[in-house]
Amino acid sequence: xxxxxxxxxxxxxxxxxxxxxxxxxxxxxxxxxxxxxxxxxxxxxxxxxxxxxxxxxxxxxxxxxxxxxxxxxxxxxxxxxxxxxxxxxxxxxxxxxxxxxxxxxxxxxxxxxxxxxxxxxxxxxxxxxxxxxxxxxxxxxxxxxxxxxxxxxxxxxxxxxxxxxxxxxxxxxxxxxxxxxxxxxxxxxxxxxxxxxxxxxxxxxxxxxxxxxxxxxxxxxxxxxxxxxxxxxxxxxxxxxxxxxx
Numbered sequence: 001x002x003x004x005x006x007x008x009x010x011x012x013x014x015x016x017x018x019x020x021x022x023x024x025x026x027x028x029x030x031x032x033x034x035x036x037x038x039x040x041x042x043x044x045x046x047x048x049x050x051x052x053x054x055x056x057x058x059x060x061x062x063x064x065x066x067x068x069x070x071x072x073x074x075x076x077x078x079x080x081x082x083x084x085x086x087x088x089x090x091x092x093x094x095x096x097x098x099x100x101x102x103x104x105x106x107x108x109x110x111x112x113x114x115x116x117x118x119x120x121x122x123x124x125x126x127x128x129x130x131x132x133x134x135x136x137x138x139x140x141x142x143x144x145x146x147x148x149x150x151x152x153x154x155x156x157x158x159x160x161x162x163x164x165x166x167x168x169x170x171x172x173x174x175x176x177x178x179x180x181x182x183x184x185x186x187x188x189x190x191x192x193x194x195x196x197x198x199x200x201x202x203x204x205x206x207x208x209x210x211x212x213x214x215x216x217x218x219x220x221x222x223x224x225x226x227x228x229x230x231x232x233x234x235x236x237x238x239x240x241x242x243x244x245x246x
Contacts, residue, residue, distance in 0.1 A: 030148030067171030166224030
C-alpha cells in the first residue's frame with residue numbers, strides 16, 4: 001500500500017496538472033453570465049444561463065486520469081506480490097475507466113450541480129448589489145468580470161483538491177473491486193490540526209468492500225464519496241486501505 005507521502009505526491013501531480021482547466025471552466029461560466037446580463041439587465045437571467053458543460057468536461061478528465069492511476073495502483077498492490085507490477089487485463093481496466101469517465105455525470109452529478117449553483121448564487125449576489133447601487137449595465141458587467149476573475153482562482157484550488165482526492169479514492173475502490181479478491185476496506189485519516197473530528201473518529205474503521213463507513217452520521221463507500229454532504233468532502237485528505245477478508 002502506498003505511503004502517505006507517496007499518495008500526497010501523486011495527488012499533487014494531478015492537482016497541478018488540472019487546476020488551470022477548472023479555473024478556465026469557472027471563468028467561462030462567468031462569461032456566460034456577463035453576456036446574458038449585457039443582453040437582459042436581469043440578475044436572475046444572468047444566473048440562469050450558466051451551464052455545467054465546461055466544468056463537467058474538465059472534471060471528466062480529472063476523474064479519468066487521476067482515478068485510473070489510483071485504480072491501477074490498488075489493483076497492482078492487491079494482485080501482485082512481487083515488486084514488478086503487471087498491467088491489469090484490458091477488459092478490467094476498461095470497466096473502471098468507463099465508470100470513472102462518466103463519474104461526474106452519474107454518481108457525482110449532484111456534486112456538479114452544487115458547483116454550478118454556487119456560481120449562480122455568486123452571480124445573483126453581485127448583480128443584485130449592482131442594481132441596488134444603480135450601476136449601469138456596462139458597469140455591472142465590469143464588476144461581475146472582476147469578481148469572477150478574483151474568486152475563480154481560490155474556487156479552482158478548492159475544487160481540484162477536493163475532486164482529486166475523491167477521484168483517487170473512487171479509483172482505488174474501483175480497482176480493488178476489480179481484483180475479485182475477498183477484501184475488507186478501512187478508512188485512513190490524515191491526523192493533523194486541519195482534519196475534521198469526524199474523520200479522525202473514522203480512522204481505521206473497517207468494513208466489507210460492499211459495505212459503507214459511517215462518518216459523522218453519514219454513509220460513505222470511501223473518502224470523498226458523493227453520498228457524503230459537502231461539509232464532509234471539501235478538502236478532505238483521507239484515503240482507503242485494504243486487507244484480506246479474515
